[in-house]
Amino acid sequence: MADHIICKTDEIAEGKARQVQIGGREIAVFNLGHRFAAITNRCPHEGAALCHGKIAAFVSANGPGEYRTEDEKIMVRCPWHGWEFDLETGRSYCDPNRVRVKTFDVQVKPGETLAEGPYKIEIFEVRTEDDYVVLSI
Numbered sequence: 001m002a003d004h005i006i007c008k009t010d011e012i013a014e015g016k017a018r019q020v021q022i023g024g025r026e027i028a029v030f031n032l033g034h035r036f037a038a039i040t041n042r043c044p045h046e047g048a049a050l051c052h053g054k055i056a057a058f059v060s061a062n063g064p065g066e067y068r069t070e071d072e073k074i075m076v077r078c079p080w081h082g083w084e085f086d087l088e089t090g091r092s093y094c095d096p097n098r099v100r101v102k103t104f105d106v107q108v109k110p111g112e113t114l115a116e117g118p119y120k121i122e123i124f125e126v127r128t129e130d131d132y133v134v135l136s137i
């Protein structure tokens, strides 16, 4: 498993997604505000691009007029026919045991750890004292 840098965190607006192509796979990466999620970009119904879907928290009800949103269970609604998929598990709302999209691990990492690379140079502290340049080794 290799890491692939997608973009800076602020390059995907909150509530929106970006489509990326990695190793022949089309993947939708969503910014959910407090975290990111990634799923296969093609809807298993008829192939719509899920990156254009609307995301919303799952809503459940105990009875008429009594509903609540489950903020940890975020769904994406397919833009063509409205099938909904849980962005954590990839399972569809309509048939969770048979219809699903693949999910991918996505993390936010600090830029300096990604830019580090395999090559390192030795760094020495340098300071000036009474107009002399001093190198500390």
Ligand code: FES
Pocket: 043, 044, 045, 046, 047, 048, 078, 079, 080, 081, 082, 083
């Ligand atoms: S293509 Fe997604 S619900 Fe039909």
